[in-house]
Amino acid sequence: MIKEYKTDDLTIIWQPEKCTHAGICVRTLPKVFNLQARPWCQPGNATTEELKATIEACPSGALTYKLNK
Ligand code: SF4
Incomplete structure (x- = not known):
């Protein structure tokens, strides 16, 4: 299963089986990544730079992103 969460700048790709x-x-961006919230990923609550830095720190590759055209 792959889920995508879009902002104006980027598309976050979430592969839960890799997490x-x-x-x-x-811990880094609790306003965005909150397991209590639905959907659990609320990318509108951070800047693009914050999102990119946090996603790049994901050690498993479960979170990645691509830049929107
Ligand atoms: S940082 Fe990556 S591996 Fe860690 S909980 Fe988040 S998605 Fe899963």
């Missing part, structure tokens, strides 16, 4: 639950995303 090792290291928790870096939820």
